[in-house]
Amino acid sequence: MSAARVPGYAELLTAADAPVLQVRGDWTLAHYRPLAEQVEGLRTRLGAGIRIDTEGLGALDTAGARLLHSLLGGERLAALAADAGALSGERRALLRAVAAAMETAVAEPAPPAGSAIGDVLEHVGIAMLTFRQHVVALAGFIGITLESGLRMLLQPRRWRPTALAANLERTALDAVPIVALLTFLVGAVVAFLGATVLANFGASIFTVDLVAYSFLREFGVLLTAIIVAGRTASAFTAQIGSMRANEEIDAIRVLGLDPIDLLVLPRVLALLLALPMLTFVAMVSGIVGGMLVCAVKLDISPVMFLSVVQNNVGLSHFLVGIAKAPIFAFLIAVIGCLEGFRVSGSAQSVGEHTTSAVVQSIFIVIVVDAVAALFCMEMEW
CATH class of the missing domain: 3.30.750 (Transcription Regulator spoIIAA)
Incomplete structure (x- = not known):
């Protein structure tokens, strides 16, 4: 060989x-x-x-x-x-x-030896920087949306009633069944727990006040906002994100149209109208659920239930609850649209930003609701 x-x-x-x-x-x-x-x-x-x-x-x-x-x-x-x-x-x-x-050939430098505390602080710092970027981007997008809305308000020719009606149907009418069913069940659970606990003190009649107060002030608007955040904010992000991935938004700009006017404002206005209506439905459904449990478990008739609500629960509680709905609606819609515009162009990016929109919306709704509750408590409203 x-x-x-x-x-x-x-x-x-x-x-x-x-x-x-x-x-x-x-x-x-x-x-x-x-x-x-x-x-x-x-x-x-x-x-x-x-x-x-x-x-x-x-x-x-x-x-x-x-x-x-x-x-x-x-x-x-x-x-x-x-x-x-x-x-x-x-x-x-x-x-x-x-x-x-x-x-x-240059040898790669050895990675610096780290510590557990240093790694934790590094992650905290990265998380804080990311949070700051989200806050700045959200504030800027809110400003752009308000500016476009005020400008369009003075120009009736640019109003888009067809897009508003279509988005209103998807965000309000289609969401009524799930909102009514969920709040009805939660109202029943709250009444059942109240009746179980208050019966030990001989104060079962106050279950009516518990259900009415909780749903008029907190549960009605909060549960509705969380449902809408998971249902509508994700839809807004997926719709706009898919358009961005397919370069449809670039085509809109080429045609001389403003994507904010065309895509964002109809969705924001639709949700501003939809969430207060859904909140009212949630309040009624929750109270009806509590009324059913009180009738079955405590022998409190619907007439007596409504009489206690009328005598003990003031209109201010309803106004406090319903006043939160437009604030939550605006924040949810803006976050959903903003995350849609931040999609980079792939299907994975659409999924990531859709998840981010839902998480951010639920987070900010709960934070704002907690701040509002503290403010109302200090103001004795």
């Missing part, structure tokens, strides 16, 4: 004058794995006065030259490349190129 067909290998021989390293066979990528194992075993055994015999060297490529550099080191490889009698000109040029590339 000729030398060109022999798999590459290296062998260290002992001679009278100096040890000899014989390099034989093909040093190519096809034989890289066994050659690398041999190189690893021989590298530490090569002394200072060793001679290198390359007479039986077969084929050589860059992978083999890289292994020779690892075996011999930079100085020995440079001496071998300079010896015109040992190798041909092409192979010496290849060895010089590989040696130069290996010498100029």
